[in-house]
């Protein structure tokens with residue numbers, strides 16, 4: 001049994017407990033540190049994160065995967081501090097974000113091989129000089145999947161094939177999972193160690209069955225983000241996958257932050273929508289980072305039960321399935 005690499009070192013697969021496969025301690029958007037308004041204090045973020053870890057631990061969560069990409073303010077030392085103070089297993093990632101927001105210039109002019117070399121260096125020697133090693137490879141693609149995305153994706157696939165580390169992906173608007181699976185398969189990556197993520201917004205549940213049929217996990221991993229998709233849609237997607245016989249290939253998470261570093265809202269407000277947004281903004285902030293990470297247990301799981309999804313199958317989505325993803329057993 002291969003141990004899982006956490007920010008405090010390797011952990012045996014049977015110690016993972018319930019796993020939240022896609023959450024965040026802190027996200028910072030590129031350039032937000034230049035805003036004269038400044039970042040919220042680091043100590044405050046640690047305190048919030050430690051409290052959040054205690055809250056999910058009460059529901060049996062022992063592992064919190066934070067696939068924050070390199071270019072969204074990834075801070076492995078912050079994660080180590082939170083892990084030490086809370087006792088939570090925290091897993092961090094190597095890998096760039098998608099080209100609409102991420103992939104810094106220098107890496108746009110590098111080859112896929114050079115991207116793989118960077119990821120493998122972090123995996124083998126640690127991130128920068130922190131000595132902290134990533135336990136997953138993050139892949140993100142835009143909608144539509146762009147040329148820089150494809151190159152970085154190819155590099156990530158090489159690094160995954162070489163290292164054997166699991167892969168967690170971001171599909172903007174739930175699009176591009178097929179492109180990701182193609183690239184991973186072409187590089188010889190075991191698709192059973194890949195989570196094709198952010199599938200919540202798919203309009204057709206058939207795309208989920210296709211992902212699972214090819215042998216990867218389907219991430220319904222933006223639970224609670226009703227500003228993007230209503231919860232009822234997520235419930236339908238999950239029930240559809242379970243009814244089709246793919247309950248073993250679903251992972252649940254929330255993509256919810258403990259803190260947002262950006263002092264102002266980090267996404268553009270469409271012209272003419274300013275007034276509407278003013279009303280939505282508090283709701284958006286609550287759903288992005290405001291409420292406890294235990295929301296999944298207190299508010300969403302009861303909806304799955306009401307919809308008739310078997311509790312044992314749901315339990316596997318939070319234990320056995322993510323353990324197979326992370327540890328391969």
Ligand SMILES: [Zn+2]
Pocket residue numbers: 022023024067255
């Ligand atoms: Zn995320």
